[in-house]
Amino acid sequence: MSVNILPKVEGKLTPDAPLAPLVWFKSGGSAQYLFEPKDINDLQEFLRQLDPNVPVMALGLGSNLIVRDGGVKGVVVRLGKAFAKVTSVDAVTLNCGAGASGILVSSTARDNGISGLEFLRSIPGTVGGFVRMNGGAYGGEVKDILVDCDVVMRDGALATLSVDELHYSYRHSQLPDGAIVVGARFRGVPGAADAIQAEMDRISAAREASQPLRSKTGGSTFKNPDGHKAWQLVDEAGCRGLQIGGAQVSEKHTNFLINTGDATSADIEALGDEVRQRVKAKSGIDLHWEIQRVGETK
Incomplete structure (x- = not known):
C-alpha cells in the first residue's frame, strides 16, 4: 500500500506512526498510516476513496487496548479535538462527539443538571469506545443511557443507529465491521449538580483506592x-x-x-x-x- 495511492486529506496523515505513545500500556508497534481527520466530512471523503481492501481501525484514548509489537496494517483513525465537543440537546440529553472523554461528558452532564451519567467519570476512554464496547462501571452501562449514535461506515456513508440496532450485550455491540463512531446522544434524568458531583467524587475515590x-x-x-x-x-x-x-x-x-x-x-x-x-x-x-x-x- 503506497502513500501515493492514498486519498488526499484535510487533516493529518502520518506513515509509519508509532502507536506506543498513544496507548496506556506504552508498548507496541506502529500504524502503517495514522489518520487524524479534520472533521466528519474529511473522514467520510477519505474512506469513500480508500481502497476497500485496506483495513481501517479507530483509536480512542488507547486505554483498553494492546497494540501488538508488529504494529497495525492499514489505517488507524484517531479522532481529535474536532470530535471532542459535548453540547446539550434538551434538559436531559447531551450530544457528544466520539473523541470526548468520560470526564468531559460527566462534567457537562453535572453542569446541565443531568444525572445518570456519573459512571462515565470512571471509565478511561472516549465516547467512541464506550459506544462500541458498551462501556460500564459502578452500576451503569452505555446501553442504559444511549439514545442513538452517528457512525461513518467503511464506505464513507454516514448513518445514525439506535441503541436497539447495536444489539448490546456485556462489553459488546454489533457495530458493523469498519464502522467508526463519530457522535452519540446520551440521556439521563434531572438531578441536582451538588448531588451529581458527590456521586462522581465517590466513584473517583473508590477507583483511586482500588485500581x-x-x-x-x-x-x-x-x-x-x-x-x-x-x-x-x-x-x-x-x-x-x-x-x-x-x-x-x-x-x-x-x-x-x-x-x-x-x-x-x-x-x-x-x-x-x-x-x-x-x-x-x-x-x-x-x-x-x-x-x-x-x-x-x-
Missing part, C-alpha cells in the same frame, strides 16, 4: 464471567504479582495488568494468556479478554 491508576495499564483485563468477579478468580489462582518479562499482574487489583517499565506487548499478552490458563486449571472457568488486542506479532 493501579498511576501505572501503565490497560484497565480491566478480563470480562466478569456470569456470577463471578474476574479479579477474585485471578487472585484465587495465585496470580497476584505474577510477572512475565516487564509485564505484571497488579498487586493492587488483580484484573489489571501493568507494564513495569520495559514490557513488550508480547509480554503483556503472554501474561494475560498465562493467567487465563491458571484460572481455567483452578476453577474450570474460561476468562475472556475485555482488552482489545490488535495488530501483528513480531
Whole structure:
C-alpha cells in the first residue's frame, strides 16, 4: 500500500506512526498510516476513496487496548479535538462527539443538571469506545443511557443507529465491521449538580483506592464471567504479582495488568494468556479478554 495511492486529506496523515505513545500500556508497534481527520466530512471523503481492501481501525484514548509489537496494517483513525465537543440537546440529553472523554461528558452532564451519567467519570476512554464496547462501571452501562449514535461506515456513508440496532450485550455491540463512531446522544434524568458531583467524587475515590491508576495499564483485563468477579478468580489462582518479562499482574487489583517499565506487548499478552490458563486449571472457568488486542506479532 503506497502513500501515493492514498486519498488526499484535510487533516493529518502520518506513515509509519508509532502507536506506543498513544496507548496506556506504552508498548507496541506502529500504524502503517495514522489518520487524524479534520472533521466528519474529511473522514467520510477519505474512506469513500480508500481502497476497500485496506483495513481501517479507530483509536480512542488507547486505554483498553494492546497494540501488538508488529504494529497495525492499514489505517488507524484517531479522532481529535474536532470530535471532542459535548453540547446539550434538551434538559436531559447531551450530544457528544466520539473523541470526548468520560470526564468531559460527566462534567457537562453535572453542569446541565443531568444525572445518570456519573459512571462515565470512571471509565478511561472516549465516547467512541464506550459506544462500541458498551462501556460500564459502578452500576451503569452505555446501553442504559444511549439514545442513538452517528457512525461513518467503511464506505464513507454516514448513518445514525439506535441503541436497539447495536444489539448490546456485556462489553459488546454489533457495530458493523469498519464502522467508526463519530457522535452519540446520551440521556439521563434531572438531578441536582451538588448531588451529581458527590456521586462522581465517590466513584473517583473508590477507583483511586482500588485500581493501579498511576501505572501503565490497560484497565480491566478480563470480562466478569456470569456470577463471578474476574479479579477474585485471578487472585484465587495465585496470580497476584505474577510477572512475565516487564509485564505484571497488579498487586493492587488483580484484573489489571501493568507494564513495569520495559514490557513488550508480547509480554503483556503472554501474561494475560498465562493467567487465563491458571484460572481455567483452578476453577474450570474460561476468562475472556475485555482488552482489545490488535495488530501483528513480531
